Amino acid sequence: xxxxxxxxxxxxxxxxxxxxxxxxxxxxxxxxxxxxxxxxxxxxxxxxxxxxxxxxxxxxxxxxxxxxxxxxxxxxxxxxxxxxxxxxxxxxxxxxxxxxxxxxxxxxxxxxxxxxxxxxxxxxxxxxxxxxxxxxxxxxxxxxxxxxxxxxxxxxxxxxxxxxxxxxxxxxxxxxxxxxxxxxxxxxxxxxxxxxxxxxxxxxxxxxxxxxxxxxxxxxxxxxxxxxxxxxxxxxxxxxxxxxxxxxxxxxxxxxxxxxxxxxxxxxxxxxxxxxxxxxxxxxxxxxxxxxxxxxxxxxxxxxxxxxxxxxxxxxxxxxxxxxxxxxxxxxxxxxx
Amino acid sequence: xxxxxxxxxxxxxxxxxxxxxxxxxxxxxxxxxxxxxxxxxxxxxxxxxxxxxxxxxxxxxxxxxxxxxxxxxxxxxxxxxxxxxxxxxxxxxxxxxxxxxxxxxxxxxxxxxxxxxxxxxxxxxxxxxxxxxxxxxxxxxxxxxxxxxxxxxxxxxxxxxxxxxxxxxxxxxxxxxxxxxxxxxxxxxxxxxxxxxxxxxxxxxxxxxxxxxxxxxxxxxxxxxxxxxxxxxxxxxxxxxxxxxxxxxxxxxxxxxxxxxxxxxxxxxxxxxxxxxxxxxxxxxxxxxxxxxxxxxxxxxxxxxxxxxxxxxxxxxxxxxxxxxxxxxxxxxxxxxxxxxxxxxxxxxx
Numbered sequence: 268x269x270x271x272x273x274x275x276x277x278x279x280x281x282x283x284x285x286x287x288x289x290x291x292x293x294x295x296x297x298x299x300x301x302x303x304x305x306x307x308x309x310x311x312x313x314x315x316x317x318x319x320x321x322x323x324x325x326x327x328x329x330x331x332x333x334x335x336x337x338x339x340x341x342x343x344x345x346x347x348x349x350x351x352x353x354x355x356x357x358x359x360x361x362x363x364x365x366x367x368x369x370x371x372x373x374x375x376x377x378x379x380x381x382x383x384x385x386x387x388x389x390x391x392x393x394x395x396x397x398x399x400x401x402x403x404x405x406x407x408x409x410x411x412x413x414x415x416x417x418x419x420x421x422x423x424x425x426x427x428x429x430x431x432x433x434x435x436x437x438x439x440x441x442x443x444x445x446x447x448x449x450x451x452x453x454x455x456x457x458x459x460x461x462x463x464x465x466x467x468x469x470x471x472x473x474x475x476x477x478x479x480x481x482x483x484x485x486x487x488x489x490x491x492x493x494x495x496x497x498x499x500x501x502x503x504x505x506x507x508x509x510x511x512x513x514x515x516x517x518x519x520x521x522x523x524x525x526x527x528x529x530x531x532x533x534x535x536x537x538x539x540x541x542x543x544x545x546x547x548x549x550x551x552x553x554x555x556x557x558x559x560x561x562x563x564x565x566x567x568x569x570x571x572x573x574x575x576x577x578x579x580x581x582x583x584x585x586x587x588x589x590x591x592x593x594x595x596x597x598x599x600x601x602x603x604x
Numbered sequence: 605x606x607x608x609x610x611x612x613x614x615x616x617x618x619x620x621x622x623x624x625x626x627x628x629x630x631x632x633x634x635x636x637x638x639x640x641x642x643x644x645x646x647x648x649x650x651x652x653x654x655x656x657x658x659x660x661x662x663x664x665x666x667x668x669x670x671x672x673x674x675x676x677x678x679x680x681x682x683x684x685x686x687x688x689x690x691x692x693x694x695x696x697x698x699x700x701x702x703x704x705x706x707x708x709x710x711x712x713x714x715x716x717x718x719x720x721x722x723x724x725x726x727x728x729x730x731x732x733x734x735x736x737x738x739x740x741x742x743x744x745x746x747x748x749x750x751x752x753x754x755x756x757x758x759x760x761x762x763x764x765x766x767x768x769x770x771x772x773x774x775x776x777x778x779x780x781x782x783x784x785x786x787x788x789x790x791x792x793x794x795x796x797x798x799x800x801x802x803x804x805x806x807x808x809x810x811x812x813x814x815x816x817x818x819x820x821x822x823x824x825x826x827x828x829x830x831x832x833x834x835x836x837x838x839x840x841x842x843x844x845x846x847x848x849x850x851x852x853x854x855x856x857x858x859x860x861x862x863x864x865x866x867x868x869x870x871x872x873x874x875x876x877x878x879x880x881x882x883x884x885x886x887x888x889x890x891x892x893x894x895x896x897x898x899x900x901x902x903x904x905x906x907x908x909x910x911x912x913x914x915x916x917x918x919x920x921x922x923x924x925x926x927x928x929x930x931x932x933x934x935x936x937x938x939x940x941x942x943x944x945x946x947x948x949x950x951x952x953x954x
Contacts, residue, residue, distance in 0.1 A: 289776050289779065292782070303809055307805070307809055311808060381627070382617055397936045397939065399889040400889070401895070401903060402924060402927060405924060409921055410921065413921075542795075545794040548796065548896060556796055573801050576793070576797045580792060580793045580797065581793060584792040585792070
């Protein structure tokens with residue numbers, strides 16, 4: 268049965284009409300698309316704009332300041348896009364982990380049997396999810412770049428963790444050349460001009476990851492709360508009767524059942540988090556959309572750059588859906604599939 | 605009743621030594637945070653539009669930035685002496701939205717009324733008639749633009765979403781495939797890429813002499829994007845209408861379209877009103893993205909007002925908090941409305 272309400276067998280006389288309408292529909296869509304593409308190509312040609320993906324092999328002429336893949340101005344565009352994609356992933360994965368961890372705590376907290384815990388968690392969720400992510404990201408970025416001390420007066424917040432307008436520096440394992448295991452930690456140090464050594468995170472990166480994590484956590488909290496509420500009260504009472512502590516009740520009985528409700532909704536949140544990482548263009552973190560935007564402005568190949576963004580995000584969405592579906596199959600009720 | 609609640613709260617807060625300890629620790633942390641926030645936001649704050657005074661107190665908020673800049677924040681680059689027009693326009697649009705939120709107003713005349721209000725909105729904003737000066741759309745900005753983008757974007761998206769949802773459940777394989785492809789493609793890409801498309805690619809599709817301005821293009825992009833999400837919500841409602849309803853209607857002699865129009869859709873839409881309200885909140889927040897393609901709605905108006913003014917630039921944070929509050933009031937109001945509506949519609953069904 269394909270569809271519930273609309274799926275009743277059509278009256279016989281409508282059958283040929285239905286096919287006629289469908290053929291017309293196909294003709295209209297194909298014809299419309301063909302006309303649009305031809306027209307766009309004509310416009311491009313008449314304006315003397317070159318099109319095609321050959322620019323991907325030309326040298327980009329702009330550098331990318333941070334990321335796992337080193338990129339400088341002499342390298343080709345395709346490598347810039349790749350570095351951008353890697354930067355997207357570099358921001359999205361920590362943000363997703365933080366969002367799920369914080370969101371789970373908040374969701375459990377909203378159901379806590381303690382007035383203050385409940386109140387704080389509810390206030391957080393209501394405050395954060397009703398303000399646009401972009402505003403929160405810009406706010407965090409401003410706070411990181413303007414309100415923190417200058418790099419010459421960087422403050423050590425925790426042992427080895429330095430914060431300044433230049434970003435955050437932290438200890439990082441170092442390897443001897445050729446060795447597999449790290450031989451020790453390199454601690455950042457403050458010099459007369461800035462903080463050197465260890466690993467550094469830029470303020471752009473922290474603003475993007477922080478805003479994505481804080482914002483998504485509010486939505487994850489609602490999903491976790493709904494998931495826990497979906498587990499029937501009897502399960503909890505039975506666990507109580509077996510003498511489990513309240514943490515055990517949650518961990519062994521309630522959460523595994525709640526996961527069945529949580530995982531599909533969580534998938535949607537992770538998908539939107541990945542798509543929302545594109546807002547990083549507004550604070551200048553060089554992820555995919557930001558790189559594509561720069562390339563678009565320097566080459567004028569709007570169609571090609573936007574096509575790259577869309578194709579990559581579609582691919583990322585498919586990958587996340589596939590991964591989460593596999594996880595979902597593991598937590599789903601056996602025998603339901 | 606009241607004393608019962610007090611007893612419960614007292615047990616929650618001080619029912620055991622552990623609870624008491626947790627309560628005291630949390631209360632102390634809250635008090636510490638509250639005192640500091642109050643000190644920053646009220647006690648040490650400067651409320652006058654006086655930049656030197658603001659600079660003199662490093663540990664106090666400078667609400668003077670809002671006192672000084674509230675007009676460019678709320679109305680963007682709209683000509684200063686005509687700003688009563690966007691003010692009236694945004695009040696008009698908000699009043700109409702509040703009126704339509706009231707289920708008794710859900711009658712056929714609501715649609716023509718909305719069209720009239722939108723026409724009046726455009727007339728007020730754009731001018732050029734009845735002695736009002738002409739103001740091009742690139743001077744529009746601030747709150748009226750935010751509200752207009754959300755309202756018009758949603759209004760344009762709704763019919764498209766309805767068609768997509770019905771098509772995705774249609775018995776015609778072609779319609780089903782097209783609708784499914786469209787919905788899944790759009791939901792797989794970020795809004796920003798759709799806005800880039802509206803801003804950079806749509807101009808290529810028009811003849812050179814007749815270019816729609818950026819506001820119209822962005823509205824097209826926004827509504828094409830929102831429609832995909834809305835279609836899935838409506839489809840959820842359509843699926844939830846029991847099949848017996850359709851069978852009963854067919855038995856009564858209803859045809860194919862009358863069944864959908866008079867039996868299925870009214871029930872389906874009623875069921876998804878809360879989800880649609882969430883979608884409205886999401887769209888309202890999403891309008892902040894249009895600042896990336898050069899429209900100065902609330903978020904863009906802030907950068908415009910403060911970015912170019914070195915006197916007030918250090919007080920961006922207060923500016924962000926102000927517009928965050930505006931968004932928060934709008935979105936929180938909408939989500940409270942959704943809860944109220946859910947209860948009211950639910951009460952009617954039971």
